[in-house]
Amino acid sequence: MFCRHCGQENASNAVRCIRCGEAVSPEIASPRPTAGGQSQPPPITDAATTKTSVGNNLVWAILATLFCCLPTGIVAIVYAAQVNTKLSHGDIAGAQESARNAATWSWVSFGLGLLVSVAYVGLVFMSIATGH
Numbered sequence: 001m002f003c004r005h006c007g008q009e010n011a012s013n014a015v016r017c018i019r020c021g022e023a024v025s026p027e028i029a030s031p032r033p034t035a036g037g038q039s040q041p042p043p044i045t046d047a048a049t050t051k052t053s054v055g056n057n058l059v060w061a062i063l064a065t066l067f068c069c070l071p072t073g074i075v076a077i078v079y080a081a082q083v084n085t086k087l088s089h090g091d092i093a094g095a096q097e098s099a100r101n102a103a104t105w106s107w108v109s110f111g112l113g114l115l116v117s118v119a120y121v122g123l124v125f126m127s128i129a130t131g132h
């Protein structure tokens, strides 16, 4: 078979290209063997939703931590991380509970972050207005 990467001809039982090391075995070469031709969502949500129907809200938790409020965002991430752990133990109800908590704390983080931003901008304007 020919390497898809560099075009080098390899032995039919070759696993990797002898020239560039690219995987040429059909099993290894196909990146998503179970995709089934359906359109795939972005990788992060893909990993979170394909296994079960319980979303873990980890993306929102991380975004909330990065852009809003660190302490409450970390709480959200902890809950989001619990979702997959509980799912792997078959605890669907617990996973849904953790997912709900993760979403709640994410929103708390967004709210606090917004509040802090508004307060900060307000303080800056006040110091400008008073001449300091």
Ligand SMILES: [Zn+2]
Pocket (backbone or CB within 6 Å): 003, 004, 005, 006, 007, 008, 017, 018, 019, 020, 021, 022
């Ligand atoms: Zn190659």
